[in-house]
Amino acid sequence: MSKVLMKGNEALAEGAILAGCRGFFGYPITPSSEIAEYMARKLPRIGGVFIQAESELAAINMVYGGASAGARVMTASSGPGLSLKQEGISFIAEAELPCLIVNVSRGGPGLGGIQPSQGDYFQATRGGGHGDYHTLVLAPASTQEMMDFAIKGYELADRYRIPVVIMAEGTLGNLMEPVALRDEQTDFPEKPWATNGCRGRKPNIVNTLHLPAEELEARNRHLFRKYKDIAQNEKRAETFMVEDADIVVVAFGLLARVIKRSVVEARKRGVKAGLIRPITLWPFPDEHIKEAANTCKVMLAVEINMGQMIQDIRLAVEGRIPVEFYGRIGILPNPEEVTREILAVAERKGF
Structure with missing residues (x-):
């Protein structure tokens, strides 16, 4: 493996690309903006899609759409931006759509500052949005782990059909260290549930509305059986x-x-x-x-x-x-x- 000097944000973006990410939807906010900048340069060259959305709300719903179609997609933001995305993240969790959500944390509450912070711990680990749900949350400690956890994040997201959050301090996002680049890309699992066109089968539908109480309860019990499996198998x-x-x-x-x-x-x-x-x-x-x-x-x-x-x-x-x-x-x-x-x-x- 060759080693390259990279910022943490750039290493994370490169790791996502190596993992097969071909769709980035976001809105710039420091100290996460280098991720969007890197994706804007790289994705169009490899047949991917980069969209700077009109808002954080639009960006997370684009992630919902891309993940529904079975693509590996992601967004990245920081504290206030993640707050605006919480409704969409709740929808994504209920729909069991695998994706990567990156929070390069800044201080708060409010606009706070771009200094290093871990003030979004509650937001990440308690779901953050409405309803009963979890996201799987990874906390890297090095630039190398920023890359490695992006790759691992997609693997976990697809395995459990869950949004995976990577939470890093702003200092780590901008820390430059040698990073060992992987030469190979990861394999894509089959996604028979994806809304990816008519294929001579029963149409796939992504839906988060369950009006009958019994149906809603059954859906939540299904989700929490999955969360129990994650808790048993993925603590690190x-x-x-x-x-x-x-x-x-x-x-x-x-x-x-x-x-x-x-x-x-x-x-x-x-x-x-x-x-x-x-x-x-x-x-x-x-x-x-x-x-x-x-x-x-x-x-x-x-x-x-x-x-x-x-x-x-x-x-x-x-x-x-x-x-x-x-x-x-x-x-x-x-x-x-x-x-x-x-x-x-x-x-x-x-x-």
């Missing part, structure tokens, strides 16, 4: 020096890379620290948390928000050990300050 996390840790830090995305150094430094200063990095934010890797809670004394959630993932950590530990929190807003904490917080928690807890 990375662990680092957890086995003998007294304090386990839980962090995701680019922030987790920073904290690896903090963990090593804390151990040099006599505190046995470890790290769990959730890779899937939904389904949340609660088994990894529960297993670590059997041996550690305290957990520390570190997030670039006011405390969101900490709720999932507390649900996982079920009150067996305390869970502390350290957060910044629009600022990626440096290793030294996280080390200080680890040492401070250890001192407060008496070890």
Whole structure:
């Protein structure tokens, strides 16, 4: 494999193309705009379609249409743009249409700023739109993973017929690192449900309206059987020096890379620290948390928000050990300050 220096946003776009994405529908918003720019340059050259829609609402409904026809399609945006797309995402989830939705997060609420943020955790992991549904959520931590998770995202989307969200901080979207390019494209699975023309069969119809109560309930139970399968099979996390840790830090995305150094430094200063990095934010890797809670004394959630993932950590530990929190807003904490917080928690807890 050859290696190329790429921005995270560009690597993600290239990964989507390698996975067979041939339709991008979006509306520019920093810090995600490089994805649209890359797709605008590349897709027309390979027989794909790039459309800068008149709005985020239009863009997500174009994704609905492209996915209904069986194509691998995607959109990318950031906080306020994703908020506008939520109705369409709910429709896509109910219709069981596989697609890729990228959130290169900015600060909030409101317009916020383009600084790094993880404030959209609730939006991504709790569905975000109306009704009972989930999206499968991946959180990359490197430029290489931006590419790899785009490819993996389409694989998961097609396997489970579900929209897959990739959530990355704005810093990661603009971080330049060497990326190993894959030479091959992924295979397309058969999609017998797609609305892709008359083929001598019963017409396929994509519909999300279920007026009879019994029909609506049956539909939701069907969806949640699928979500249960995803939760059983697709939880992913990375662990680092957890086995003998007294304090386990839980962090995701680019922030987790920073904290690896903090963990090593804390151990040099006599505190046995470890790290769990959730890779899937939904389904949340609660088994990894529960297993670590059997041996550690305290957990520390570190997030670039006011405390969101900490709720999932507390649900996982079920009150067996305390869970502390350290957060910044629009600022990626440096290793030294996280080390200080680890040492401070250890001192407060008496070890």
